[in-house]
Amino acid sequence: MERVLELEIPASPEYIAIVRLIVSSLASSRRALADERIDDLKLAVSEACTNAIEAQDTITTVAQVTVGVLEDDDRLEIHIADRGPGFDPAALPIHPPVTDPDRLNFERGLGIPLIRTLVDDVAFESTPEGTTVRLILYSGPADLELSENGTAET
């Protein structure tokens, strides 16, 4: 996989908007992706950056959050890395079903379920030294685009 771009931002919420802008304009110029999938990627990236920044908030050393964009013939990957305390993605609490009145007590915990739905694949590498989330979208380069509306996928 070829590294297309690497970006370092301060671990502060105000920078997430620019990460969304960068990832979505890069994805739309380089990959054969429908607008709808670009929106999905934007949201997934935003969720992962929010988590990375919040994780970094829990430690005292100042560190940056790193966003890498990588590509291959058949895929686009966005890697979001933080130096936070890490977590176990398999051990997240399960929410009550939405029809349960208790559901309203959960204002949080929607990020990772959203990420899982929005991208084709997601991988978490988490240690007490930090977490890297890899968001994967399968799609060909923009040049291979087969249909008018950019929905060509491999």
Next chain:
Amino acid sequence: MERVLELEIPASPEYIAIVRLIVSSLASSRRALADERIDDLKLAVSEACTNAIEAQDTITTVAQVTVGVLEDDDRLEIHIADRGPGFDPAALPIHPPVTDPDRLNFERGLGIPLIRTLVDDVAFESTPEGTTVRLILYSGPADLELSENGTAET
């Protein structure tokens, strides 16, 4: 000075558009700059990136071009760094005046004169191991904006 963002791109012309987009959206969201000055900055950044990428082209090792955005109360700095062979900015050829018919023989060499006009200050640090161009714009943070149209400057 605080480093707001650091970006690494492959030394290839297709990435310059995204650098323009990033720098201009960051500058307009964080600094009290008029639209016209954002356009000037965009052009200066584009010229400096073009030179960095062309310089890198002359060497055989694959290297990235790094773009750093730094800020302070009174200024915004964009640093564009390459690992090319370096040059002496004081020894650039002087063009014939535009009214000279020979002027048409010069399709190039407009970049650095443009950069010098467009930003408040520019500094070149060039060695045989690489060049860093520092583009400097004096302006306050966006919060200090004094006038409606964003033209407040320090």
Next chain:
Amino acid sequence: MELGLEVDESHAPYTVLAVKGEVDVYTAPRLREKLVELVSQGKLKVIVDLEGVDFLDSTGLGVLVGGLKRLRSHDGDLGLVCTQQRILKVFEITGLTKVFEIHDSVDTAVAG
């Protein structure tokens, strides 16, 4: 990046809050504060108009869920106006379409 928050009282007994821009972890606190303020002013029938929202993430959803909970605990309610597919999608994936009443327009929201 500014979050637009405009309160429109012309549909009494409803208060319409029109949100404009991107709702994420950076801007969502302003939306939360505005909802808390409306409740504290006794405005308990709130319609949040999302038609001007370009982006909404889970932090934004969380604030809306929190607002609904707060209003219900005061015997009020919070309805939404949203027709944009990309915003609706976020409610659908998370199942929150079953929690919120989502209307096509402010007019139908205040008529209901």
Next chain:
Amino acid sequence: MELGLEVDESHAPYTVLAVKGEVDVYTAPRLREKLVELVSQGKLKVIVDLEGVDFLDSTGLGVLVGGLKRLRSHDGDLGLVCTQQRILKVFEITGLTKVFEIHDSVDTAVAG
């Protein structure tokens, strides 16, 4: 990022080339090729319409200077249409307003 290049022959003897998008070191080669192609087709009175250009840097300027030189060496000419301040500014700073004829519209360009 695509550079739009549309040739309009409806203003004979002028050929109008409308450029759309961003002209930089990545896209300028396509503009250069198009200008070379027009000359090789014997189209020697060329008007380049820059009204749809969002961005133009020194590489783009260089291609236009090269086109003007090539056309003049064939007894042709290259005029520009540009009213956008941010694009005009680049010609002004570099003194190229003295080298190119810059018109307000395609109509005035083909009338001159």
